[in-house]
Amino acid sequence: MKRLLTIGLVFGLVVAACGGVASPSPSPSPSTSTAASASPTASATPALKIGMVTDIGQLEDKSFNEFSWKGVQDGAAAVGGTAKNIVTKDIADYKQNIQSFVDQKYDIIVTVGFLIGTDTTAMAKANPNIQFFGVDQFVADPAPPNYQGLIFNEAQAGYLAGIVAGTITKSNKIGAVGGRSDVPPVVNYIKGYENAAKTTKPGVQVVINYVEDFNAPDKGEASAKTMIGQGVDVIFQVAGLTGAGALRAACSAKIWGIGVDVDQWQSLPDSQACIVTSAEKHLQNATRDAIKRFKDKGKQTGNFVNDATNGGIGASPIRNLNPIPAGLEDKLKQAIADMASGKLKPIP
Numbered sequence: 001m002k003r004l005l006t007i008g009l010v011f012g013l014v015v016a017a018c019g020g021v022a023s024p025s026p027s028p029s030p031s032t033s034t035a036a037s038a039s040p041t042a043s044a045t046p047a048l049k050i051g052m053v054t055d056i057g058q059l060e061d062k063s064f065n066e067f068s069w070k071g072v073q074d075g076a077a078a079v080g081g082t083a084k085n086i087v088t089k090d091i092a093d094y095k096q097n098i099q100s101f102v103d104q105k106y107d108i109i110v111t112v113g114f115l116i117g118t119d120t121t122a123m124a125k126a127n128p129n130i131q132f133f134g135v136d137q138f139v140a141d142p143a144p145p146n147y148q149g150l151i152f153n154e155a156q157a158g159y160l161a162g163i164v165a166g167t168i169t170k171s172n173k174i175g176a177v178g179g180r181s182d183v184p185p186v187v188n189y190i191k192g193y194e195n196a197a198k199t200t201k202p203g204v205q206v207v208i209n210y211v212e213d214f215n216a217p218d219k220g221e222a223s224a225k226t227m228i229g230q231g232v233d234v235i236f237q238v239a240g241l242t243g244a245g246a247l248r249a250a251c252s253a254k255i256w257g258i259g260v261d262v263d264q265w266q267s268l269p270d271s272q273a274c275i276v277t278s279a280e281k282h283l284q285n286a287t288r289d290a291i292k293r294f295k296d297k298g299k300q301t302g303n304f305v306n307d308a309t310n311g312g313i314g315a316s317p318i319r320n321l322n323p324i325p326a327g328l329e330d331k332l333k334q335a336i337a338d339m340a341s342g343k344l345k346p347i348p
Contacts, residue, residue: 047080047081047082048076048079048080048081048082048107048108048291048294048295049081049082049084049104049105049106049107049108050072050075050076050081050082050083050084050106050107050108050109050110050291051083051084051085051086051100051101051104051106051108051109051110052068052069052072052083052084052085052086052109052110052111052112052287053085053086053088053094053097053098053101053109053110053111053112053116054068054069054085054086054087054088054112054113055088055112055113055115055116056088056089056090056091057087057088058087059085059087061267062262062263062266062267063261063262063267064112064113064135064136064261064262064283065087065112067262067283067284068110068112068135068283068284068286068287069085069287070284071283071284071285071286071287071288071289071291072085072110072287072288072291074284074287074288075287075288075289075290075291075292076291078288078291078292078295079291079292079295081107081108081291084101086100086101088116091115091116094111094115094116094119095119095122095123098111098116098119098120098123099123102123102127102130106130107130107131108130108131108132108133108291108294109123109130109131109132109133110132110133110134110135110287110290110291111132111133111134111135111137112135112136113135113136113137114136114137116134116137117134117137117138117139117149120132120134120137120147121139121144121147124144124146124147125144127146128144128145128146129146130146131146131147131148131294131299131300132144132146132147132148133147133148133149133150133287133290133291133300134147134148134149134150135150135283135286135287136149136150136151136152136185136281137149137150137151138151138303139301139302139303143301143302143303144301145299145301146299146300146301147301148290148300148301148302148303148304149302149303149304150286150287150290150303150304150306151303151304151305151306152185152281152286152305152306152307152312152313153188153305153306153307153308153312153313153346154185154186154188154189154192154279154281154313155188155189155191155192155346155347156192156307156308156313156336156339156346157189157192157279157280157281157313157314157315158188158189158190158191158192158193158196158236158238158279158346159192159193159195159196159335159339159344159346160192160196160277160279160313160314160315160332160335160336161189161192161193161196161236161258161260161277161278161279161315162192162193162194162195162196162197162198162199162200162236163196163197163200163328163331163332163335164234164258164276164277164315164318164328164332165193165196165197165200165234165236165256165258166196166197166198166199166200166201166204167200167201167325167328167331168234168256168276168321168325169197169201169204169233169234170233171231171232171233172201172203172204172205173204173205173207173230173231173232173233174197174204174205174206174207174232174233174234174235174236175206175207175208175209175224175227175228175232175234175235175236176190176193176194176206176207176208176209176235176236176237176238177209177211177220177223177224177227177235177236177237177238177239177242177243177246178190178208178209178210178211178238178239179210179211179212179213179214179238179239179240179242179243180210180212180213180214181210181212186210186238186239188347189236189238189260189279190208190236190238191346191347192346192347193206193236193279194206194208195346195347195348196335196346200331207227207230207232209223209226209227211223211239211242213239213242214239214240214241214242215240215241215242216241216242216245217241217242217244217245217248218245219242219245220237220239220241220242220243220244220245220246220248220249221245221246221248221249222245222249223242223246224245224246224247224248224249224250225249225253228249228250228253228255232255233255233256234255234256234257234258235247235249235250235255235256235257235258236257236258236260236279237257237258237259237260238260238279243259243260244268244271247259247264247268247271247274247275248270248271250271250274251270251271251273251274254274255274256274256275256276256320257271257274257275257276258275258276258277258278258279259271259275259277259278259279259316260278260279261278261279261280261281262278262280262281262283262316263278263280263316263317264278264316265277265278265316265317265319272319273320274320275319275320276318276319276320276321277315277316277317277318277319278315278316279313279315280313280314280315280316281306281312281313282306282311282312282313282314285306285310285311285312286304286306286312289310290304307339307340308336308337308339308340309340314336315332
């Protein structure tokens with residue numbers, strides 16, 4: 001909580017990765033990689049040049065930067081283009097990193113995370129011939145015709161987490177630790193979680209605490225410990241580094257934890273022993289498909305919602321449950337199908 005969204009650095013943290021933020025990259029110089037190149041004899045049309053500017057942190061963060069970059073490389077390969085990235089070490093570098101790709105006459109620029117959205121908007125307006133995509137960036141009206149936000153249906157992903165929690169709880173008390181109560185993606189994750197748990201196991205109690213801080217693992221740990229003292233035996237974290245502390249407490253108490261945004265069993269190895277799944281935003285699919293849309297349809301604008309209809313959300317593989325409760329995986333598949341068809345509303 002990847003990687004739910006004008007309020008400051010702390011909001012950048014939640015949306016950049018609700019499930020934890022990697023330490024800043026030690027190198028100020030851009031890192032680059034080539035994804036794919038079109039054959040010079042295959043077409044007279046020049047290959048698309050695609051650049052990605054990361055949020056603060058390292059490229060291999062097992063979160064928003066890494067999976068967005070994988071999608072950019074996939075997209076470049078799909079359209080016969082080339083892909084490079086610049087790793088941001090400080091938020092003050094956002095603008096100059098975007099400008100670097102502008103100066104090199106790139107066709108598409110992808111920027112990652114909420115906080116970089118302000119600079120992305122300004123650069124899109126100043127460079128109407130370049131397509132901009134913003135991961136987890138809501139584009140307000142009037143939207144520049146060359147700037148599209150790639151946003152996600154967090155309530156649907158949270159609903160999947162709630163099915164798991166409702167299925168595995170033995171105390172009939174589950175919890176959720178949120179980063180801030182005024183960040184809609186966080187709230188939507190938790191609402192979906194609560195509704196699914198109550199549908200899966202009628203009578204289950206859902207304890208919710210918004211810590212109002214995304215960067216305080218000790219506060220997250222304390223919040224989780226309080227819940228555990230109240231009998232909670234499953235905790236869903238939607239609180240960035242704060243939530244990493246909540247999962248740490250869950251593991252220490254030998255109860256179950258559920259991650260957010262990306263597969264946190266991979267991104268938080270210290271909590272692998274208790275993480276059963278994570279509510280995921282499929283960042284790799286989102287960036288790949290955005291590049292393909294541009295290639296097929298031209299300039300993209302407004303906001304593109306990644307949800308159950310297009311593979312934009314999901315749940316990580318079930319882990320640490322042996323055996324996996326009978327019917328659980330079928331319930332998750334059916335919920336995704338029902339949300340895709342519109343039959344199931346995670347928030348009625």
